[in-house]
Amino acid sequence: xxxxxxxxxxxxxAAAAGGHAQDATLARNLAxxxxxxxGTTGVAKGEMKSLAGRPADELLKLVADFKSGAQPATxxxxxxxxxxDDQMRLIAGFYAAQPAKR
Amino acid sequence: xxxxxxNRRQWLAAGAALAAGGLSACAGVTGGPSLGRVVVVGGGFxxxxxxxxxxxxxxxxxxxxxxxxxxxxxxxxSNLVVGGHKQMADITRGYEGLxxxxxxxxxxxxxxxxxxxxxxxxxxxxxxPYDRLVVSPGIDFMPEQVGGLKAALDSGQVAHSWKAGPQxxxxxxxxxxxxxxxxxxxxxxxxxYRCPPGPYERACMVASYLKQYKPKSKVLVLDANPEIQxxxxxxxxxxxxxxxGLLEYRANSELKEVSNGGKLAKLxxxxxxxxxxxxxxxxRAADIAVAAGLVNMNQRWVGVNWQTMESTxxxxxxxxxxxxxxxxxxxxxxxMANQHAKVAAAAIxxxxxxxxxxxxxxxMNTCYSFVTARDVIHVASVHQYIEAEKTFKTVAGSGGVSxxxxxxxxxxxxxxxxxxxxxxxx
Numbered sequence: 001x002x003x004x005x006x007x008x009x010x011x012x013x014a015a016a017a018g019g020h021a022q023d024a025t026l027a028r029n030l031a032x033x034x035x036x037x038x039g040t041t042g043v044a045k046g047e048m049k050s051l052a053g054r055p056a057d058e059l060l061k062l063v064a065d066f067k068s069g070a071q072p073a074t075x076x077x078x079x080x081x082x083x084x085d086d087q088m089r090l091i092a093g094f095y096a097a098q099p100a101k102r
Numbered sequence: 103x104x105x106x107x108x109n110r111r112q113w114l115a116a117g118a119a120l121a122a123g124g125l126s127a128c129a130g131v132t133g134g135p136s137l138g139r140v141v142v143v144g145g146g147f148x149x150x151x152x153x154x155x156x157x158x159x160x161x162x163x164x165x166x167x168x169x170x171x172x173x174x175x176x177x178x179x180s181n182l183v184v185g186g187h188k189q190m191a192d193i194t195r196g197y198e199g200l201x202x203x204x205x206x207x208x209x210x211x212x213x214x215x216x217x218x219x220x221x222x223x224x225x226x227x228x229x230x231p232y233d234r235l236v237v238s239p240g241i242d243f244m245p246e247q248v249g250g251l252k253a254a255l256d257s258g259q260v261a262h263s264w265k266a267g268p269q270x271x272x273x274x275x276x277x278x279x280x281x282x283x284x285x286x287x288x289x290x291x292x293x294x295y296r297c298p299p300g301p302y303e304r305a306c307m308v309a310s311y312l313k314q315y316k317p318k319s320k321v322l323v324l325d326a327n328p329e330i331q332x333x334x335x336x337x338x339x340x341x342x343x344x345x346x347g348l349l350e351y352r353a354n355s356e357l358k359e360v361s362n363g364g365k366l367a368k369l370x371x372x373x374x375x376x377x378x379x380x381x382x383x384x385x386r387a388a389d390i391a392v393a394a395g396l397v398n399m400n401q402r403w404v405g406v407n408w409q410t411m412e413s414t415x416x417x418x419x420x421x422x423x424x425x426x427x428x429x430x431x432x433x434x435x436x437x438m439a440n441q442h443a444k445v446a447a448a449a450i451x452x453x454x455x456x457x458x459x460x461x462x463x464x465x466m467n468t469c470y471s472f473v474t475a476r477d478v479i480h481v482a483s484v485h486q487y488i489e490a491e492k493t494f495k496t497v498a499g500s501g502g503v504s505x506x507x508x509x510x511x512x513x514x515x516x517x518x519x520x521x522x523x524x525x526x527x528x
Contacts, residue, residue: 033465074508
C-alpha cells in the first residue's frame, strides 16, 4: 500500500518540478518585455521606476490601480491592460525575487 | 558612481569569463560543453539585445556578434541631434558591455551567409560556423524608386539621415548652413518604413531649431501617405500650436524626382524648390537579407515564425527588427527589435537544448516622440501571440497615445533611451 502511494507520488512530483521550471522561464521571458524601460534585472535608470526587490503584492496592487485608474499614469494604464492577470503575477514574482540594487 | 562600479564589475566578469574559457579549452571539465554556437549579424537594437540575452539566459552558448560600425549610434533621439538639442556623443554607445558579458564582438563586414553549410563569411576572409544564426540587418533603401535620388544621396547633396551616424551630422550641418528665410523640405515615403512617427518628430525638431534661430524659414512636410501615420491628432496639434506659419504639412505628396543638385523636389503636379531637401527613401530589408535569400514577402521583407523569429524562407536563421514583415499593427522600431530579440534568444536556447519553445510569447512597444525640445508624446501597444492564427495581435483595450504632449514624458523619453541602450548593450 505504501509503496504503491510512493510510485504514484513520484511522477506527480516530477510533473510539478517540470511545471515550475516552465513557469520560471515564462516569468523570465515576460519580465523581459518590461526590461527595456525598467532595467534588465528591474533596476532602472533615470525617471523610470525600479521594480527589483519590491514585494509582488505591492507590484500587483500598483498594476491593478493603473488599470482601474486609481493610480494616475502617463503610459502604464495602457500597457498594464495588455497582460493577463496570470502573466502579471509571474512578472511581479520575477521582479520581487531580483536584488534591489546591483 | 553607480555606473563606474557597474563597469568595473563588468570587466571583472569579463576576466573571469576569459579564465573560464582557458580552462574549458584544456579539459572541458569546469564549464561543461558549450550549448552551441550562435552568430549574430548586426549590432543594432535587435542584434545587440539578442547577443546579450543569449549569454544572460544561455550561459554556455558561444555568441559572436558581427557589426560593421565601431560603435552603436541610436536612431531614437537622433532627431534631437538634428534639432540641435543633443550631441552625437549623447546617442553613441560602445560594445564593451557585450564583451564584458562574454560576447565575442567582431567589427567587420559579412560578405556571405552559407545557410546550407551553416557558416558566415566575413569580408576579411574569416569564416564563422554556427548552429543557429541571428540576422538583425535593419533596412536599406530603394532610391531607384525616385528619379535622381541615388545620385543625390551618393554625392551628399541630399541626406536621408534615416540611419543614425554621419548622416545625422550631415543633415545638421545643412540645417546650420541654411539661410534664414530658406525652405527645408522633408519627403516621407509610403508606409511601411522604419519608425512610423519618426518623420513627423523630425519635422518638429527642425521647426524648433528654425523657430528659434531662423524664424523667416519654412518647413514643408511632403508626405506620400494620405495622412500622418502615427499619433496623428497629437502631431497636428503640435504643428498648429508650436509651428503655425512655419511648418506646412502636405498629404499625398509623393516625391517623384530630385533634380537641380538636390534643390528641386518634383511631385506629381508640382515642383518645390528647397534650400535643404531631406529625403526619407522607400525601404526594404537590408542587402545582407536579400543576398541570404531571406526576403520572401513582397520582395521587400522577411517572413518569420513569430514563436521563434526563425525565417520562413531559410531554416536555422532567426531574423529580427525592421527587416521583418510585421504582424498586424506591429511597428518597425528599435523597441520592437529589442522585443523580437528576447523572443528569439529564449527560443534559440530551447531549440539548442531540444526543448519545446514558449507557446505564448508577448512583445510590446513604446515610442516617444519629441514635438519640442521638452514636450513629448507616446504611442504604446502590447502584442500577444495567438497560436490559432500563428501571429502576434494587439490586445483589445490596451495601448494608446498620450492624452496631450507633456514635459513629464519628455523626461521619460530620455530615460527610456538610457534604459533600452543598457538593456541591449549592457
